[in-house]
Amino acid sequence: MGITVEDTRQVVAVDVGGTEIKAALVSVGPADAVPLRRRRRHTPRAAIAEGASAEEQAAAGTRTVELVVDAVHELIDELRAEATGPVHAAGVAVPGVVDEDRGIAVYSANLGWRDAPLRALLAARTDLPVVLGQDIRASGLAEARLGAARGCRDAVVLPIGTGIAAALLVDGRMLRGGGFAGEIGHVDIGHQERCACGAVGCVEAVASSAALARRYAARIGRPVSGAAEVAAAVQTGDPVAIAVWEDALDGLTRAILLLVTLLAPEVIVLGGGLALSGDLLVAPLRDRLAALISFQRVPVLRTAEFGDEAGCLGAALLAVGIQEDR
Amino acid sequence: MGITVEDTRQVVAVDVGGTEIKAALVSVGPADAVPLRRRRRHTPRAAIAEGASAEEQAAAGTRTVELVVDAVHELIDELRAEATGPVHAAGVAVPGVVDEDRGIAVYSANLGWRDAPLRALLAARTDLPVVLGQDIRASGLAEARLGAARGCRDAVVLPIGTGIAAALLVDGRMLRGGGFAGEIGHVDIGHQERCACGAVGCVEAVASSAALARRYAARIGRPVSGAAEVAAAVQTGDPVAIAVWEDALDGLTRAILLLVTLLAPEVIVLGGGLALSGDLLVAPLRDRLAALISFQRVPVLRTAEFGDEAGCLGAALLAVGIQEDR
Structure with missing residues (x-):
């Protein structure tokens, strides 16, 4: 492209x-x-x-x-x-x-x-x-022209960092919506925790890398350095870390399913710090999504090519x- | 325009x-x-x-x-x-x-x-x-060029009939997504009823005019002619009809909030048979939406100009x- x-x-x-x-x-x-x-x-x-x-x-x-x-x-x-x-x-x-x-x-x-x-x-x-x-x-x-979504007319680039928002490429154009489009981090997925935006139930409040670190720290009673520390604990089998990670996966799955149903991207590019977790993130998201999609167009999930x-x-x-x- | x-x-x-x-x-x-x-x-x-x-x-x-x-x-x-x-x-x-x-x-x-x-x-x-x-x-x-959304660059036209789907106008263009875009009727809003699409929790399964009639009929134990009959019962104060209507309003509110968060329409045009209920539909949706919006761009809600x-x-x-x- x-x-x-x-x-x-x-x-x-x-x-x-x-x-x-x-x-x-x-x-x-x-x-x-x-x-x-x-x-x-x-x-x-x-x-x-x-x-x-x-x-x-x-x-x-x-x-x-x-x-x-x-x-x-x-x-x-x-x-x-x-x-x-x-x-x-x-x-x-x-x-x-x-x-x-x-x-x-x-x-x-x-x-x-x-x-x-x-x-x-x-x-x-x-x-x-x-x-x-x-x-x-x-x-x-950058990802759409040169990176993980190049060649696609319909793609979502979803950086998962301190916050969560999406770049929405539909029919070959990036959506702006007056500058407000793409705030997928703030859709309500039904949990009871309050988000920094003031609403309750936001994806971002359980699935951002900041939320992962904050929720894990609250449960183990000491501060953690970031989501990478939670990921490391997941890989050692720590059940508390696994529970927090599962909540994030559930939230991201629901967010991605919304994007799929509304905008039908061919490719979803996962970026930001959390995408560095690779198969701890992408493989389970792919499985969960496959189990939930009914008539929608099934997207390819990839990690970002250019990172931060x-x-x-x-x-x-x-x-x-x-x-x-x- | x-x-x-x-x-x-x-x-x-x-x-x-x-x-x-x-x-x-x-x-x-x-x-x-x-x-x-x-x-x-x-x-x-x-x-x-x-x-x-x-x-x-x-x-x-x-x-x-x-x-x-x-x-x-x-x-x-x-x-x-x-x-x-x-x-x-x-x-x-x-x-x-x-x-x-x-x-x-x-x-x-x-x-x-x-x-x-x-x-x-x-x-x-x-x-x-x-x-x-x-x-x-x-x-x-038609609504974007000549009707209730004319002059808007960012609008959603949401016909509520047997099913629910949306026309998504963003930055002055109607989104296609390979023909799959706009299936807002099939986003999961967290209820436990199964939808015709095979998934559980779809907006359409509680908020379409068909769902309103079906759910009311199931509760009163006799067939009803359609959503208009439910609307009439709501206006007489029938508590069963009111409960079913409230479920539909809750579902539509959540669907509209998703659209607002992701696409930031200036105007949302409610169409289809259910929009004929006018203020039984639009006024409570407006109130519920106002209570839930945090940082998002607040849309104007209108009924369709051209009906069916x-x-x-x-x-x-x-x-x-x-x-x-x-």
């Missing part, structure tokens, strides 16, 4: 996450996107005092926008200085609700900003053209003007 | 349902689609003996295809004879999984056919160009080459 630029171009790509900013100088050619240099740093954010008022929270969000713009601008300059030729543009992916057409970061629960005109703020700091994207859709774009670099590679594709259509 | 033909054209539009075929001679102009003549007849189908083998069932499906092609062809000829000018084309909408591009009716549980090349079969019987569509997406197209004529009007739009894109 590949991509559609004719010549090879260098761009700076930035993926702003809730805890870390990943940036790379990327060479985008007709058939691939190759990171030439990489940078990572913590995502800066304004401190919020416990019990802060709504106004104080809004002010912190605005301050976080300034800090992030500074950090992204610095990364762009640093990587640009290392380029071996002209840099064509910068692509920046951010989390939450994003209006790509207007270049506005509409909302991020995690970073606390609202209606931040990130594209204009960054463009004012550099003479490069800046393209703003959303992290999940950017990851999906997908967002950055997707931002690089956006920077050379590759959109989600084909 | 309107549609995009420049002149006014007459077409024959046919909507093949599980029990009835609706057909019309329709005048499609730049801003509207007006039925000039209408015809209805029962949908013919081959009889299947109880306990028929898979081969016998397949043979009956093939025979039903022939009977339906005969009937549709007759309706086209009859309506064409009544036209006041040249007839431009015929648009035919059928239920189930449809491959619009190839003109093939891939599967209908209700009519028992598989991989029926309906467009080619009909084109062989008439010198008119024939366009094949799917009934739910055709209804959605939407499929026919959508088929007329398809006949003049209007697709779901804008």
Whole structure:
């Protein structure tokens, strides 16, 4: 399938996450996107005092926008200085609700900003053209054009990390829904635990890697380092870890079945940290799904090809003007 | 918003349902689609003996295809004879999984056919160009271009009848998913009743008009004429009818919440027979939805503008080459 630029171009790509900013100088050619240099740093954010008022929270969000713009601008300059030729543009992916057409970061629960005109703020700091994207859709774009879903017209890319959201490729186009589409982590699957979003029963509250670590820690009475520790305990036969893992598998199965019934993807690409668990995750999901599907189109389940670099590679594709259509 | 033909054209539009075929001679102009003549007849189908083998069932499906092609062809000829000018084309909408591009009716549980090349079969019987569509997406197209969702880029049209499925308009395009998209009636909402599709917990099994009638009849121990009878009993305060109605409202609320979380429609158009219940349906759905939405985009709920004529009007739009894109 590949991509559609004719010549090879260098761009700076930035993926702003809730805890870390990943940036790379990327060479985008007709058939691939190759990171030439990489940078990572913590995502800066304004401190919020416990019990802060709504106004104080809004002010912190605005301050976080300034800090992030500074950090992204610095990364762009640093990587640009290392380029071996002209840099064509910068692509920046951010989390939450994003209006790509207007270049506005509409909302991020995690970073606390609202209606931040990130594209204009960054463009004012550099003479490069800046393209703003959303992290999940950017990851999906990379997997759909170059990775585990290449060649598919109907695919879902499902990163399972601190949160859970999906990039929905249908009929060859990435769905936006005004920037709100794809929040599969927040569908109700019928359990009684409360989610950070305020609702009860969300997939994310039992099946994200954060939920796995949190729920296992609560049951064994000590903190754990993350979902990988739960996975390791599952492999030693720890019944508590197995129970928590099963809950996550049940939740993910139900989420995937919803996606299959509504959107009929040919391929579902599992990404994020949890996908590193490989067959501890994918094989049982495949079995559970096979047992539940009735008339629906059966999807192929795969793990992501680009891991946590997908967002950055997707931002690089956006920077050379590759959109989600084909 | 309107549609995009420049002149006014007459077409024959046919909507093949599980029990009835609706057909019309329709005048499609730049801003509207007006039925000039209408015809209805029962949908013919081959009889299947109880306990028929898979081969016998397949043979009956093939025979039903022939009977339906005969009937549709007759309706086209009859309506064409009544036209006041040249007839431009015929648009035919059928239920189930449809491959619009190839003109093939891939599967209908209700009519028992598989991989029926309906467009080619009909084109062989008439010198008119024939366009094949799917009934739910055709209804959605009519409501999106001319009816209750006109002007929207993100909308869901949800006919609630014998079954439940949705036309999904996202970013101005109707989703197809290889013909499989939109089966919201078959998502699991956690109840224990079995659905005709073979799965347990489907929305359709408690919230379709057929389910309402069936579940009420089972509780009062006598047959009822349909969902309208249940609605009438609800209005007299019958506690059994109210309990069955509440189950349907709960199921529809959960289905709508899923659509809102995944696709973020601005407008949800409730259609089909159940939408005729008006405020017995829409007002409580609106209240329940408001109580459950957290961060999602809140949709406007409306009833369909074209009722059970939407499929026919959508088929007329398809006949003049209007697709779901804008």
